[in-house]
Amino acid sequence: MEITREIIEENINDPEKLEDLYQSNKKIFTEIIKTMYEPEASLIIKYWYTRLFYKPAIITADTDDAISGLKKSNTKKYLFTALLVILTWLPLRQLVIELLSSFEENIYLIKSIPIIFSVTLSLFFLFDSIKKIKNIALSILPNIIALIYLFLLEYINGSPRYKDEYQSFNNAFYFMFILLWFFILFTYSNFNIKKLYYSAFLEKCGEIIIWSTIFLIGGIIIVFLSLALFEAINVDVNNFYEKNIVTLGLVASPFVSLLVIDKFNKVKLSVIVANIFLPIILISIIAFGITSIFTDVKPYEDRNIFILYNIMMVIVIGVLVFTGSNGINNKILNICSYILPVVTVILDFVTISAVIYRLSKYGISANKITLLGTNIVMLGHLAYMIYLKFKHKIEQNTLYLPLYFLWAFIVVFIFPFIFKMA
Numbered sequence: 001m002e003i004t005r006e007i008i009e010e011n012i013n014d015p016e017k018l019e020d021l022y023q024s025n026k027k028i029f030t031e032i033i034k035t036m037y038e039p040e041a042s043l044i045i046k047y048w049y050t051r052l053f054y055k056p057a058i059i060t061a062d063t064d065d066a067i068s069g070l071k072k073s074n075t076k077k078y079l080f081t082a083l084l085v086i087l088t089w090l091p092l093r094q095l096v097i098e099l100l101s102s103f104e105e106n107i108y109l110i111k112s113i114p115i116i117f118s119v120t121l122s123l124f125f126l127f128d129s130i131k132k133i134k135n136i137a138l139s140i141l142p143n144i145i146a147l148i149y150l151f152l153l154e155y156i157n158g159s160p161r162y163k164d165e166y167q168s169f170n171n172a173f174y175f176m177f178i179l180l181w182f183f184i185l186f187t188y189s190n191f192n193i194k195k196l197y198y199s200a201f202l203e204k205c206g207e208i209i210i211w212s213t214i215f216l217i218g219g220i221i222i223v224f225l226s227l228a229l230f231e232a233i234n235v236d237v238n239n240f241y242e243k244n245i246v247t248l249g250l251v252a253s254p255f256v257s258l259l260v261i262d263k264f265n266k267v268k269l270s271v272i273v274a275n276i277f278l279p280i281i282l283i284s285i286i287a288f289g290i291t292s293i294f295t296d297v298k299p300y301e302d303r304n305i306f307i308l309y310n311i312m313m314v315i316v317i318g319v320l321v322f323t324g325s326n327g328i329n330n331k332i333l334n335i336c337s338y339i340l341p342v343v344t345v346i347l348d349f350v351t352i353s354a355v356i357y358r359l360s361k362y363g364i365s366a367n368k369i370t371l372l373g374t375n376i377v378m379l380g381h382l383a384y385m386i387y388l389k390f391k392h393k394i395e396q397n398t399l400y401l402p403l404y405f406l407w408a409f410i411v412v413f414i415f416p417f418i419f420k421m422a
Contacts, residue, residue, distance in 0.1 A: 005035070146179065
């Protein structure tokens with residue numbers, strides 16, 4: 001059963017339903033109640049918060065032990081996270097060294113970077129059950145298979161003979177990111193494939209992106225200041241910073257973000273940012289669509305505009321899925337959430353017609369078939385979101401996400417061989 005803030009608010013006066021939601025997924029229910037609690041919250045929310053988080057005021061030996069145990073647990077988690085950062089950083093650092101020495105010969109090594117992150121991030125979510133060998137195997141095995149497969153495409157198939165074959169190899173790498181996202185989600189959901197925690201994981205991903213961006217911007221400023229200071233005293237540390245400090249900062253940012261999110265879980269920057277950008281994106285798409293009518297540049301002939309259309313749709317769907325799973329309480333934002341998918345459907349129809357036009361004029365290629373299928377999947381998702389919005393069940397939009405996994409699987413594991421044989 002999918003649990004969201006919106007569902008809890010709808011059933012706030014139904015004790016039995018709330019208990020059913022809690023029993024169906026205690027972890028997600030508890031996290032949502034924690035975010036909903038505030039001094040002005042309803043009596044029901046205050047009751048559930050007290051029930052879930054109440055701690056006795058009297059300090060006893062038992063509570064002292066509990067506090068001590070919590071501190072030890074936090075220390076272990078910090079040390080475990082530091083170990084994961086090092087395990088991620090060492091291969092990335094070596095990769096950067098190899099690329100700096102000979103970029104063309106070692107460019108294929110870049111394909112291992114997202115898989116390394118997928119493994120270590122999955123292990124982070126396994127902290128509470130890291131001692132179970134079965135869980136570690138379930139987290140690592142899909143990533144190992146993905147890594148071996150990507151290198152097999154590189155080595156067994158050899159140098160691509162045709163442009164389509166080359167495109168299909170690249171597409172397999174790009175769509176592998178979707179599969180890796182699902183691998184991490186699988187671990188985050190305690191390997192329960194029947195009850196994947198889509199909403200909670202989407203929120204977690206949003207928070208990671210926001211916090212990592214903040215840390216990286218701050219890190220870039222500090223690095224430039226440090227380089228300027230060393231340059232002022234005629235000490236060249238550029239090479240050292242490139243190989244060590246920069247790579248370590250890139251690797252550490254998502255892990256530090258996760259620790260910050262756990263520590264300050266009431267602060268939901270991703271929800272705030274998504275709600276701010278929802279009307280901005282709507283205005284931008286409408287302005288872009290109206291302006292494009294009166295220009296000579298169209299996606300049918302201009303490849304850059306065609307790609308831009310697709311990027312815009314990916315961003316829109318991401319924002320709609322995120323805001324839908326976290327609920328919208330503002331009237332203006334709610335109106336925008338009705339209009340935006342409708343406007344994007346029109347944009348998607350234009351993009352699909354452009355793909356069909358380019359297929360008929362320039363012939364079949366790996367990129368065109370992949371884009372056509374992707375746009376059809378996104379169109380289905382947009383139509384499904386519009387239907388759910390008018391049915392007031394928008395929180396169920398995550399039920400569509402497995403179709404992205406299925407399409408990514410086809411692009412990654414089937415298309416390279418279809419275009420190779422062709």
